[in-house]
Amino acid sequence: MKEFDFPKLYRNARENNNAQILIDSLPYAQFLGMKAQYVEGALSFYLPPLKSNIGNPNLPALHGGAIGGFMEVAAVVHLLMELDQEKIAGTEPRIPKVVDFSIDYLRACRFEDTFASCEVVRQGRRMANVAIRVWQSTPDNLTATARAHYVLG
Amino acid sequence: MEMDLEKFREFFMSRMNSGMHGHFGSLGLVCTFIEDGRAGLDLPYDERFVTNPASGILAGGVITALVDTCCAIASATRAENFGFSPTLDLRIDHMGVAEAGKTVHAEAEVYRTTRNVIFTRGKVFQEDRARPIAHCLVNFTPVAHKVMDSQAGMEAQS
Numbered sequence: 001m002k003e004f005d006f007p008k009l010y011r012n013a014r015e016n017n018n019a020q021i022l023i024d025s026l027p028y029a030q031f032l033g034m035k036a037q038y039v040e041g042a043l044s045f046y047l048p049p050l051k052s053n054i055g056n057p058n059l060p061a062l063h064g065g066a067i068g069g070f071m072e073v074a075a076v077v078h079l080l081m082e083l084d085q086e087k088i089a090g091t092e093p094r095i096p097k098v099v100d101f102s103i104d105y106l107r108a109c110r111f112e113d114t115f116a117s118c119e120v121v122r123q124g125r126r127m128a129n130v131a132i133r134v135w136q137s138t139p140d141n142l143t144a145t146a147r148a149h150y151v152l153g
Numbered sequence: 154m155e156m157d158l159e160k161f162r163e164f165f166m167s168r169m170n171s172g173m174h175g176h177f178g179s180l181g182l183v184c185t186f187i188e189d190g191r192a193g194l195d196l197p198y199d200e201r202f203v204t205n206p207a208s209g210i211l212a213g214g215v216i217t218a219l220v221d222t223c224c225a226i227a228s229a230t231r232a233e234n235f236g237f238s239p240t241l242d243l244r245i246d247h248m249g250v251a252e253a254g255k256t257v258h259a260e261a262e263v264y265r266t267t268r269n270v271i272f273t274r275g276k277v278f279q280e281d282r283a284r285p286i287a288h289c290l291v292n293f294t295p296v297a298h299k300v301m302d303s304q305a306g307m308e309a310q311s
Binding site for chain 1 (some may be wrong): 174175176177178179180200201202203204205206207211212213214215217218219221222237239240241242243244245246247250
């Protein structure tokens with residue numbers, strides 16, 4: 001067990017409207033090399049092209065699993081920033097837990113900058129439904145979409 | 154060179170043992186078996202894949218990467234010339250979490266192959282095979298591979 005004060009990190013990230021604080025504290029997000037970014041105030045996520053995320057070296061294309069992981073962490077961080085987890089849980093904030101995840105791979109993700117944005121489609125008392133979009137070059141050039149359910153609090 | 158299951162297995166295992174680059178290598182995946190229409194893949198526990206350092210529980214995303222890869226290997230055994238096909242879609246249900254310190258095992262099988270789709274399903278467990286922590290369905294779109302194309306791809310990684 002490591003020293004990890006999640007409630008403190010969470011409040012710090014929300015008070016400063018800075019999702020990068022959360023990403024810096026999640027080892028798997030660091031492993032993928034992803035970053036948070038704000039474009040006109042809206043949170044999205046950036047995955048730089050890293051050799052460690054390549055799946056098919058012939059094209060070359062990013063690994064579908066790396067893209068899946070990128071989307072999954074993006075949705076977690078988006079939920080944490082978007083929803084007041086403390087209000088929902090009524091206790092200390094917790095990291096949302098994925099229940100199910102469904103990805104459509106629309107085209108190969110080339111070995112270049114990749115972006116993701118998320119939308120909370122529905123928030124219930126215990127669950128949230130999140131839509132995730134991944135694109136390259138321009139936001140209308142979707143390379144993958146996903147929907148997922150998370151348990152909150 | 155004509156490919157058969159034995160050659161594919163030998164090639165894949167020897168490539169893996171000499172160290173894979175790319176995402177396969179960075180995850181440290183270990184292929185445990187390759188049979189006709191089936192494959193097994195292990196993800197040794199690693200703190201880099203943790204979502205919450207306080208509990209050591211693995212991120213859901215790394216389980217997705219594990220099953221995607223395991224199903225892809227199973228799909229290759231039913232594809233023309235044992236080539237790897239792009240993933241069309243993937244659905245994963247998490248019934249439990251991957252606990253700290255334990256290897257995560259994945260097993261996948263092809264349950265149907267049509268002209269346009271290779272249908273696979275997989276399960277993920279840690280200590281108890283009868284109590285999976287995740288189930289998945291992964292569909293692949295077979296593409297025409299030249300003989301050894303996928304192997305050439307693996308060569309390029311090494």
